[in-house]
Amino acid sequence: MATIERTAAYPRFPKVLATRDLQACYTPLPDQLEWARRSSRRDRPQLGLLVLLKVFQQMHHFPSLDSIPxxxxxxxxxxxxxxxxxxxxxxxQASPTLFRHYAAVREYLGVKP
Structure with a gap:
């Protein structure tokens, strides 16, 4: 039987993430790292962009930032x-960067909103 994390209309993060799951699902590939570096000049936006990319790849939607483990x-x-x-x-409140990152991730993955 599928776990609740997989059966909901919008998948949820499991309560405990195993190291192997983190490595298999959330490790950015070299081309993804390069894309983030080309897309953002500073570390903070790069981190945000990469986290959103990896989370979207697994969840197929953008969860609230507070829910990301x-x-x-x-x-x-x-x-x-x-x-x-x-x-x-x-x-x-001060910057539309989050919404630009949503659009950049969708474009990178070829997903239409």
């Missing part, structure tokens, strides 16, 4: 060699 963010951060001082998140 810290383990996913930290795994992507380590894989991209982005330091721990770089904060994950988007300031939607």
């Amino acid at each position: 810290p383990a996913v963010v930290e795994h992507v951060r380590a894989a991209a060699n982005i330091g721990p001082a770089v904060r994950f998140g988007h300031d939607t």
Whole structure:
């Protein structure tokens, strides 16, 4: 029987993410790292873009940023060699970057909204 994370209309993150799942599902590929570097000049937007990309690939939608497990963010951060001082998140009040990142991820993956 399928787990609740897989059966919902919008899949959810499991309560515990195994290391092998993080490595298999959330490790950015070299071409994805290069795409993020070309798309954003600084580490914070690169981290946000890569996390959104990997999450969208697994979930097939953009969940709220608060629902993304810290383990996913930290795994992507380590894989991209982005330091721990770089904060994950988007300031939607001051910048439309989050919505540009949504559009960039969809374009990169060839997904229409």
